Amino acid sequence: MNARGLAFDEAPPLASVLRSFLWAPWFLAAAGAVLMAAGPQALQDRYTGAMLAATHLVTIGFLMLIVTAAVFQLVPVVSGVSFPHVACLALTVRWAFVLGTALLAAAFLGGPPFLFGAAAVSLAIAVGAFTFSGAWVLWRLPSHKTMTPMSYAVTLLGVALAFGLAMAGERASGAPVSAVLLSAHPLWALAGGIFVLWAAVAAQVLPMFQGARPWPPRVSLVLGPLILGLLVATLIARAWLAAVVESALLVVLAAAVIAYAGLLGQRLWTRGRRRSDAMTFFWYIGLASLIAAAAVGTLMTMGILSGLKWPLVYGLLALMGAAVSLMSGMLYKIVPFLVWLHLQRRPGHPSVLMTSAIGEWAMRVHAALHLATLGFSLAAIAWPRILGEGAALLWIADGTLLGVNLLTAQLFYQRVSRASAGGWSRATL
Numbered sequence: 079m080n081a082r083g084l085a086f087d088e089a090p091p092l093a094s095v096l097r098s099f100l101w102a103p104w105f106l107a108a109a110g111a112v113l114m115a116a117g118p119q120a121l122q123d124r125y126t127g128a129m130l131a132a133t134h135l136v137t138i139g140f141l142m143l144i145v146t147a148a149v150f151q152l153v154p155v156v157s158g159v160s161f162p163h164v165a166c167l168a169l170t171v172r173w174a175f176v177l178g179t180a181l182l183a184a185a186f187l188g189g190p191p192f193l194f195g196a197a198a199v200s201l202a203i204a205v206g207a208f209t210f211s212g213a214w215v216l217w218r219l220p221s222h223k224t225m226t227p228m229s230y231a232v233t234l235l236g237v238a239l240a241f242g243l244a245m246a247g248e249r250a251s252g253a254p255v256s257a258v259l260l261s262a263h264p265l266w267a268l269a270g271g272i273f274v275l276w277a278a279v280a281a282q283v284l285p286m287f288q289g290a291r292p293w294p295p296r297v298s299l300v301l302g303p304l305i306l307g308l309l310v311a312t313l314i315a316r317a318w319l320a321a322v323v324e325s326a327l328l329v330v331l332a333a334a335v336i337a338y339a340g341l342l343g344q345r346l347w348t349r350g351r352r353r354s355d356a357m358t359f360f361w362y363i364g365l366a367s368l369i370a371a372a373a374v375g376t377l378m379t380m381g382i383l384s385g386l387k388w389p390l391v392y393g394l395l396a397l398m399g400a401a402v403s404l405m406s407g408m409l410y411k412i413v414p415f416l417v418w419l420h421l422q423r424r425p426g427h428p429s430v431l432m433t434s435a436i437g438e439w440a441m442r443v444h445a446a447l448h449l450a451t452l453g454f455s456l457a458a459i460a461w462p463r464i465l466g467e468g469a470a471l472l473w474i475a476d477g478t479l480l481g482v483n484l485l486t487a488q489l490f491y492q493r494v495s496r497a498s499a500g501g502w503s504r505a506t507l
Contacts, residue, residue: 088154089154090168092417094165094168097172098146098171099144099409099412100484102144105139106402107476107481110475110476112135116129118463120462134182135179137401146172147172148275149232152282153212154215171207171208174203181200182197192250194247197246201246209236227299231271234271235271237270277298284346287415293341301338305331305334309331312324325379332373339369356441359442360403363399364407368396375392394452395456403448406480414487417435417487435486444476444483450472457469
């Protein structure tokens with residue numbers, strides 16, 4: 079494991095980030111429960127209430143809890159600059175996202191319109207606390223430190239979430255939802271914030287845990303400005319220019335995503351550590367899905383693919399295929415590492431293996447289940463009446479197994495901590 083140049087003494091308390099990681103999988107399971115309850119009609123259109131609820135349970139409840147916790151952990155370790163009052167900050171962001179996501183899902187499932195307003199208030203607290211604290215830390219970086227991708231990721235996420243809050247306000251007031259915001263919100267969230275942030279995390283995680291060669295500096299420095307520029311240009315084209323300009327920009331954006339995914343896949347394939355683990359499998363699934371989603375999006379933009387089903391295919395590949403796969407693989411490295419790191423700081427320094435926190439067999443089973451969930455869900459879009467409930471059940475199982483595996487890591491930490499306090503600090507577990 080290559081950890082040179084990292085300031086682990088600046089890492090936040092374990093509970094500050096681990097609790098967000100532990101909450102996240104259950105929102106994925108909740109999304110499956112929503113689709114199960116709604117039945118086959120949920121897969122008829124991306125704008126059904128059940129589909130919108132499930133989508134936001136994944137994007138906000140699952141992804142944003144992981145993303146914000148990863149930022150709270152990664153930025154201080156890489157930059158050496160800590161977040162102010164990080165324990166209180168992480169607690170506020172976590173619970174504001176949990177409450178806001180639950181209220182938003184209830185609103186999409188037919189609740190009264192004021193729930194959109196209540197969700198907007200809760201999510202605004204989370205977005206404001208996360209964005210401003212992140213900007214404050216990044217602003218205080220020493221001149222010799224740079225976290226350009228992370229800076230752009232925080233900016234893009236802040237804008238995407240602001241678009242979502244504006245739409246929630248429109249729904250709460252009974253006003254029609256802006257077509258520009260409806261188009262820009264998912265694009266800025268997925269292709270902008272989550273993609274750029276994941277790229278920034280990958281630049282640290284893959285060399286550290288997989289022995290991959292470091293990224294060329296120019297790639298990391300150019301990616302954030304490139305994506306931001308393309309998204310701004312697309313927004314302008316959508317509002318004031320011809321549709322053909324917007325389509326051309328979207329094709330360029332998809333090409334940039336495919337190129338970066340290809341570079342990362344090449345780095346992963348030629349890594350120094352040839353032994354594959356669960357993270358490797360999840361990231362291969364995620365990279366293949368990311369490229370497929372960008373290709374489907376391009377063909378839709380060009381008018382080659384049309385109909386109500388293809389946006390569902392695109393969304394499933396982008397969310398379940400790419401984002402959830404990549405985040406799951408990341409969790410299976412970061413969570414055991416954090417458990418190991420914080421155990422080494424305890425009195426007596428328990429001698430433990432990082433791989434003991436979560437069994438490799440359990441992670442591989444989850445990787446196989448996740449691949450089956452993705453394939454079954456794609457088939458369910460074509461045959462919702464036959465396969466819809468089965469796909470929803472697999473979503474529940476996917477989130478549940480991830481949640482149980484991460485909980486295993488927490489229980490391992492607690493067990494070893496108690497053993498260390500009892501005088502068995504040198505036992506290898």
